[in-house]
Amino acid sequence: MRKGKITALGLALAFLFLFLPAAALAGGNAADGKKVVDTKKLGNCAACHVVPGMEFPGDVGPNLVEAMKNYSEKDRTMLRERIFDERKFNPDTIMPPFGTNKILTSQQIDDVVEYLLSFNNKK
């Protein structure tokens, strides 16, 4: 009885370790990403960037609708790193290190990447 329980627990753990990274790699959800981008307490991206559908965008950072035309699927990793910590590319950047300083979770950053990459697929 007791042994069965332990085996079940072990199986559950193995399941977690096997499938969690897979789930993370599967990437984000664009709709959730839009929420993160547009929410003031989360990404608040419109404070500095032009993003779709947000009025009175800031002009500190590049226009993301325009900038994304230069990004495609192959830039996914770089895009993610830029959001995670732009200092890697530009040491004196004003952009907050969303990943390093835990402003957003790993999942939220994946969602944002997914949302940004979706700009180019829109007709």
Add this chain to the structure above:
Amino acid sequence: MRRFFHFFFKDYLILTFAIGLLVAGAGRSAFAGAGPASGIKEYKQNISTAEYEKRYNAVYGKFTEQMAEQGNPAGFVLDDGRDLFKKVEGSAGKSCASCHGENGEKLEGVAAAYPKYDPAIKGINTVALQINRCRKDHMGAPELKYESYNQVALELYVKSLSNGVPINVSIDGPARPFYEAGEAYYYKRQGQLNMSCAICHVKYAGHMIRANLLSNNRHHADHWPGYRLKWGKTGSLQKRFRGCNKKVRAKPLPFQCETYRDLELYLTYQANGLPVEVPGFRM
């Protein structure tokens, strides 16, 4: 031999570095002229005063016009400050007016030179701090709680006696290390958002963050205390500091602490030459 070479090489490196520093320092003071060399790599101000004022009016002109028509709400605070100035308080049986003139005539223009170094406190003295020191030392009255209504009112009245007088803050001699400390704080990255004051108000001054204009650091110290719509009340420059700290998710500091006084000196020096204009009105 190897050891000798090693030492020689190290010396050579240090020497090169020292020469580099000297050259950099000389270059800086030759063309900058404005700030003292504190070892900080200053940003170049992104926007001219004239251009900043133009943009400010484009963004906030409507509010300013409305305020001009209806009057600055801080005007009432100023009136209360005048009454407080004449009110006898404390064990010495004196009011501010007992020493400084019926309406504070002897203080006219004085606040334009504040903050300034004071050997008695071995640090930077602000108008707010001086008022409390006066109350304690000369009136035998309790110090006013910073940012309380009466404290802001009295500070506002004393500063208003310098209205129109060009700000003339000195950073020479003993004030200099405090100025440099203020500058260092201004350039320090802080908070979860990892921003310095300078990156927004020097490097990106004049840009928009959503519907708000990033102000130019030359225009920070000339109009406080003032009424801020967002607060719905009259407050001081240091209340604004705390707001900025919180916005980048950094820890705000206590009012009139050493760092904030140094920062106030740094910012007021940037405003040198501009007339004192209180009470201000901001969004």
